[in-house]
Amino acid sequence: xxxPSPSQTPQPEPTTKLSEGWHCLHLYYRVDQxxxxxxxxxxxxxxxxxLVHLLDPERPGAPAxxxxxxxxxxxxxxxxxxxxxxxxxxxxxxxxxRASKLGTVLHPTYSFVSxxxxxxxxxxxxxxGAKLQRDEGMKVDDPAYTAKLNAYGQRLPMMNKQRLCxxxxxxxxxxFYPMNKSRHPSANWFMEPFSSRSAMMSEHATSxxxxxxxxxxxxxxxxxxxxxxxxxxLWGRNPESIKDIVYTMRFDTAxxxxxxxxxxxxxxxxxxxxxxxxxxx
Ligand code: 76R
Numbered sequence: 470x471x472x473p474s475p476s477q478t479p480q481p482e483p484t485t486k487l488s489e490g491w492h493c494l495h496l497y498y499r500v501d502q503x504x505x506x507x508x509x510x511x512x513x514x515x516x517x518x519x520l521v522h523l524l525d526p527e528r529p530g531a532p533a534x535x536x537x538x539x540x541x542x543x544x545x546x547x548x549x550x551x552x553x554x555x556x557x558x559x560x561x562x563x564x565x566x567r568a569s570k571l572g573t574v575l576h577p578t579y580s581f582v583s584x585x586x587x588x589x590x591x592x593x594x595x596x597x598g599a600k601l602q603r604d605e606g607m608k609v610d611d612p613a614y615t616a617k618l619n620a621y622g623q624r625l626p627m628m629n630k631q632r633l634c635x636x637x638x639x640x641x642x643x644x645f646y647p648m649n650k651s652r653h654p655s656a657n658w659f660m661e662p663f664s665s666r667s668a669m670m671s672e673h674a675t676s677x678x679x680x681x682x683x684x685x686x687x688x689x690x691x692x693x694x695x696x697x698x699x700x701x702x703l704w705g706r707n708p709e710s711i712k713d714i715v716y717t718m719r720f721d722t723a724x725x726x727x728x729x730x731x732x733x734x735x736x737x738x739x740x741x742x743x744x745x746x747x748x749x750x
Pocket of ligand 1: 589686
């Protein structure tokens with residue numbers, strides 16, 4: 470069927486790094502007030518200082534990306550999003566939180582393990598050219614065709630870099646949720662031919678592009694890594710943009726027919742010191 474075939478190239482050295490891209494970990498904690506009450510003020514000060522240092526994305530030895538946020542609602546209080554080529558450097562942050570003086574205070578409530586990828590539905594330059602001819606009726610000798618193709622060729626490496634080793638936008642709101650594509654007998658994504666999945670993802674991408682400048686997304690892959698197939702991380706210029714995009718996408722066929730969603734975490738990005746202050750730790 471449409472199964473991807475394993476690479477035939479000679480096997481590289483065994484490694485915990487990915488051949489391209491980064492590992493990603495989302496962590497959520499709830500403040501345990503009774504554990505907090507048990508700390509004396511010097512332990513608290515020590516714990517706070519250790520955590521502020523640990524969660525400083527600029528400190529020497531910090532993971533490539535480290536983001537702290539304050540979570541709305543009872544699911545969690547503090548959210549961390551960590552990315553790096555080395556999964557154990559990422560896990561080191563989790564262990565250091567646990568081993569710190571605030572380790573008993575920050576009660577883990579949810580985690581999500583994933584890796585970055587360039588989706589199989591991102592068109593190659595050749596596929597993009599074929600799509601222009603097929604969907605927009607463009608002719609290969611049309612200068613506008615060449616211009617569009619060249620522009621895509623220029624954008625593609627940067628877009629792939631952003632998918633694999635993303636920079637985080639400097640926006641205040643972030644949303645995370647895991648999702649699957651349905652395997653229900655009457656709506657099984659994985660039984661659809663590549664051509665129809667690809668057409669649905671193209672519709673999906675077209676609806677997403679309308680949010681450029683308001684929402685930025687990172688789709689991380691988690692088959693084999695966690696209980697859902699993808700993690701969706703969104704950053705919003707403002708909170709309503711998050712609601713707008715998630716609602717709009719409910720009407721994309723890829724979501725309306727096939728998407729299944731896990732819990733949603735909406736949070737507000739803050740440096741660690743401010744986040745701890747907000748949490749009254
Ligand atoms: O990577 C790209 O930008 C290329 C086009 C694209 C792909 C391949 C794209 C665009 N997405 C892709 C893949 Mn997406 N995306 C989601 C969600 O809530 C929901 O209904 C769905 C959750 C959002 C909000 C979102 C946003 N996308 C995927 C995949 C992998 C599917 C697979 O491999 O089978 C999932 C699970 C997924 C889900 N997507 C975009 C967006 C936005 C905003 C865009 C436009 C990006 C842009 O501005 O270029």
